[in-house]
Each structure stands twice: as C-alpha cells, then as structure tokens.
Amino acid sequence: MIELNHVSKMYGNVVGVNDLTLRLPMGAYGLIGPNGSGKTTLINLLIGHFRPTIGSLRVLDTSPSSDRQLLRRIGLCPASDVLYPNVSALEWVQYQIRLHGIPRRDCRRLAETALEIVDMTDAMRRPMGTYSLGMRQRTKIAQAIAHQPDLLILDEPYNGLDPVGRNDMTRMLRDWTQSGRGLIFASHVLQEIESVTPSFLLIHGGRLLASGTAAEIESILADTPQEVRLVGKDVAKLIHRLADVDWVESLQLNHVKHELKVSLREPIEFYRQISTWIRDDNLVIEQLRTPDGNLEAVFESLLRRHRGDVT
Numbered sequence: 267m268i269e270l271n272h273v274s275k276m277y278g279n280v281v282g283v284n285d286l287t288l289r290l291p292m293g294a295y296g297l298i299g300p301n302g303s304g305k306t307t308l309i310n311l312l313i314g315h316f317r318p319t320i321g322s323l324r325v326l327d328t329s330p331s332s333d334r335q336l337l338r339r340i341g342l343c344p345a346s347d348v349l350y351p352n353v354s355a356l357e358w359v360q361y362q363i364r365l366h367g368i369p370r371r372d373c374r375r376l377a378e379t380a381l382e383i384v385d386m387t388d389a390m391r392r393p394m395g396t397y398s399l400g401m402r403q404r405t406k407i408a409q410a411i412a413h414q415p416d417l418l419i420l421d422e423p424y425n426g427l428d429p430v431g432r433n434d435m436t437r438m439l440r441d442w443t444q445s446g447r448g449l450i451f452a453s454h455v456l457q458e459i460e461s462v463t464p465s466f467l468l469i470h471g472g473r474l475l476a477s478g479t480a481a482e483i484e485s486i487l488a489d490t491p492q493e494v495r496l497v498g499k500d501v502a503k504l505i506h507r508l509a510d511v512d513w514v515e516s517l518q519l520n521h522v523k524h525e526l527k528v529s530l531r532e533p534i535e536f537y538r539q540i541s542t543w544i545r546d547d548n549l550v551i552e553q554l555r556t557p558d559g560n561l562e563a564v565f566e567s568l569l570r571r572h573r574g575d576v577t
C-alpha cells in the first residue's frame with residue numbers, strides 16, 4: 267500500500283520528517299505522535315501535496331507527486347473543520363466528488379450513499395451551520411469516502427467528538443477496515459487507535475520510533491530495563507536468587523506489604539528464570555506485576571528510550 271525509502275521533508279531548516287523508511291501492506295494503521303512530530307507532513311507526502319526533499323515514495327503502486335490520478339483513489343479527511351454554514355452536507359459532498367472528476371450524473375447518488383453510511387441521511391439537506399461538531403466530522407468522512415477510494419487517510423478524526431461521536435467514529439472506521447481497504451489515521455490518543463487497529467506507527471521528531479503491533483513493540487521492550495513487582499508471603503526468599511545475577515539492577519523489599527520491587531536490566535532473563543525458582547523453592551507468590559501492558563505504557567517507554575532517559 268505504501269513504500270517509503272529514506273524520505274525526508276525539510277521546511278527550510280526545519281525537519282518535517284526525517285529519513286523515513288517504511289513498507290506497509292494493505293491494512294489499517296494508526297499514526298501516532300505528539301504535536302509537531304511530523305504526522306501532517308507525512309500525510310501531505312502520501313497525497314502528493316509535498317515532494318520529499320530527499321528520498322522516494324510510492325502509494326498504491328504509484329508516485330504521489332507525479333501521478334495526479336492517485337487522488338481519485340485516496341479519500342482524505344483533513345484535521346481542519348468544514349466552515350460552509352449555508353451549504354448543506356449533500357451539496358458540499360457532491361461538490362467534493364465533482365472535484366475528483368466523477369460525472370455529474372453519478373455525484374448525487376454517491377453523495378447520498380456516503381452520507382447514509384455516516385448516518386447523516388436525516389440532516390443532509392440542512393445547512394451545515396446548524397450541525398454539531400460530530401455531524402460536521404461525519405460529513406467530512408462522507409466526502410472522503412464518497413468517491414469510493416482504495417485508501418482512506420484521516421487526520422485527527424476524533425478531534426472534538428463527545429463519547430457518542432467517538433463510538434460512532436470507531437464503528438465507522440472498523441467497518442471500513444473490514445471492507446479490506448486501506449486506512450491511515452493520525453491521532454494523539456492511543457486508545458482511539460487501539461479501538462480500530464492493533465497496527466501503529468509511532469513518530470517523534472519526524473523519525474519513525476517504532477512500528478508494528480503493540481505486542482511486537484512490547485517484545486522489543488522485553489529487552490529494555492523495567493521494574494516488576496512481586497507480592498506474596500515468600501517474596502523475601504527470592505532475594506538470594508536475584509542478588510546473584512547481573513541482570514538485576516536493584517531490589518527493594520517491603521516487609522509489611524510482602525512486596526518485592528525488582529529493577530531489571532534484562533527483563534527477558536527474569537521471565538525465563540522466575541517460574542523455575544518459584545517452583546523449585548516451593549514459594550507462595552500471589553502476584554507478579556509487570557509495567558502496564560497497554561500501548562500508552564509502550565509509548566512512554568519508547569519515548570524515554572528515544573530521549574536517552576533509558577540506555
């Protein structure tokens with residue numbers, strides 16, 4: 267679906283994206299990163315709005331900057347709000363489809379179908395000035411899918427939505443991905459991505475920090491330092507085992523809570539050994555708490571590693 271080879275985009279002296287190399291098969295991907303990390307720049311490169319300063323890319327097997335036909339195969343939903351208060355959703359979506367060069371006679375039918383998919387049929391003839399933010403977001407999605415693209419690219423689709431609007435958006439994006447077409451959506455919020463797809467690209471400072479599923483990233487992290495907590499009446503009996511190995515950085519025992527905190531240099535070694543020790547020494551350990559396994563924790567850890575807080 268997308269192939270980037272050492273792509274960089276500079277704005278004068280400012281780096282927008284920095285040496286990105288990626289190969290993404292058809293599927294759904296969340297693009298996550300803090301403000302200014304390069305998400306919008308990457309999207310603009312994918313749709314051919316920008317040319318890379320260095321490097322090359324292909325989207326849907328063609329070059330975005332030289333093949334203008336590509337835009338017909340991409341549906342783009344930008345982060346900015348739609349501000350045409352006197353125009354109805356039906357008129358606006360039809361107009362957008364026309365811009366893709368679709369014959370006028372087909373536009374109305376395509377617009378109505380798209381607005382129905384986003385649940386806007388009842389309101390589609392009203393001026394957009396009367397819409398809630400959620401309705402305007404859904405209208406934006408309708409204009410992005412109306413010409414039936416192969417790849418949908420959304421910049422911050424959840425922005426400003428209330429919980430009901432968020433639920434609807436998740437449902438719509440899941441339906442889209444289940445149809446087998448491509449999806450890339452940028453977000454600051456990990457839960458939004460996790461609710462739609464397990465695959466994500468994490469960018470920071472214009473660089474690709476990590477890509478894959480949360481599980482794959484976690485397995486990378488299994489080799490980076492972390493702290494685990496063991497709880498149970500026999501935790502103190504593990505100390506002599508842990509004090510003897512060089513992959514443990516520090517141990518902290520809380521007698522009252524029967525809790526042992528272990529800082530690990532190589533967590534993978536710990537996970538290999540711990541169950542054997544517990545079994546061989548016949549210990550009672552009730553809990554083993556690892557760092558929170560969700561994407562938020564992965565993101566935090568990767569950022570710390572990227573900043574050099576963790577070596």
Ligand SMILES: Nc1ncnc2c1ncn2[C@@H]1O[C@H](COP(=O)(O)OP(=O)(O)OP(=O)(O)O)[C@@H](O)[C@H]1O
Binds near residue numbers: 277307
């Ligand atoms: N037109 C521009 N001129 C100069 N610098 C720019 C321009 N557009 C983006 N940048 C810079 O490029 C970097 C990446 O910006 P970009 O907008 O791609 O990030 P982003 O991840 O989309 O951020 P946000 O989440 O805030 O939208 C930032 O340092 C930004 O200041």
